[in-house]
């Protein structure tokens with residue numbers, strides 16, 4: 230019998246009892262695709278080369294894919310990350326091995342932008358404290374006037390990064406009548422113009438924002454790009470929101486400015502250490518809203534990411550170029566073109 234197109238899934242897609250961790254990720258199209266065989270991996274972090282020798286594609290959630298994860302067989306053609314962050318994947322190693330790294334921008338764009346809006350509204354509306362006041366009954370109601378919220382009309386929404394998610398944030402917030410600014414050295418200037426976003430310097434986005442949202446990838450350039458020096462530029466009334474990756478913000482510096490009430494507050498979906506140390510002082514602050522790197526987790530986010538990964542994998546199986554490839558240099562290589570031609574010959578167009 231002809232060899233199947235074999236797809237590995239990282240172990241975190243399945244619970245210990247074998248049931249799916251995320252039932253919204255519909256694996257039926259993969260399970261029922263002719264010529265495809267799928268298998269769940271054992272949990273190893275980073276993934277080990279020996280686990281991946283006999284697979285053509287990998288769908289990857291939280292495990293790391295490092296250079297030592299590269300299978301020696303040379304069979305693996307695609308790593309499909311469930312989501313868009315790929316700081317857990319050694320991109321150069323994938324490129325060197327001719328493996329396409331695929332991400333799912335269409336799946337996360339709206340859900341993460343909505344989670345930024347959620348934090349912005351909860352922070353400026355003082356939602357968390359008002360919830361607590363209500364539970365204190367009369368004593369809480371008596372303190373209502375001490376917690377005036379912040380209206381958004383004419384206020385400045387700033388973004389660090391206006392890619393897939395950052396741009397969607399501005400699309401969603403358009404009816405709020407805010408001023409839009411952003412810092413992004415690689416921005417699509419035409420898109421920025423269309424969305425009414427003024428592109429500004431790194432310093433100015435900190436200086437001028439009333440709400441500053443971070444939507445950049447984590448890399449050597451962006452690690453601790455939000456730090457003590459930049460907090461010093463922010464207005465005492467400003468809020469910081471980070472839904473990107475924890476280490477983009479110097480968390481010790483953020484904790485200090487929040488303790489000293491030098492900015493109004495922060496909303497974080499991501500932390501430098503996840504999960505945090507239970508004694509981490511950031512957990513004790515009352516001027517921060519925290520989420521466990523899951524604020525964007527909705528049925529639609531998981532079904533969207535899953536559908537995008539399944540489509541990418543099936544595209545590769547049929548010799549078609551998948552969407553959302555990060556290391557596009559791979560696509561231009563003769564090795565990749567031959568791989569796709571071989572898949573096309575085996576599984577049809």
Ligand SMILES: NC(=O)c1ccc[n+]([C@@H]2O[C@H](COP(=O)([O-])OP(=O)(O)OC[C@H]3O[C@@H](n4cnc5c(N)ncnc54)[C@H](O)[C@@H]3O)[C@@H](O)[C@H]2O)c1
Nearest residue numbers: 313314337390391392393394412413415444445446472473
């Ligand atoms: N919290 C979550 O669950 C969650 C979910 C999805 C994505 N994310 C994070 O959000 C990040 C952004 O996602 P995206 O899909 O918008 O990515 P993207 O690549 O489409 O956009 C990132 C933008 O950042 C810009 N950028 C790069 N370096 C910069 C710098 N030094 N200063 C300013 N801008 C810079 C890029 O030009 C780009 O426009 C991801 O890398 C991921 O880490 C988090």
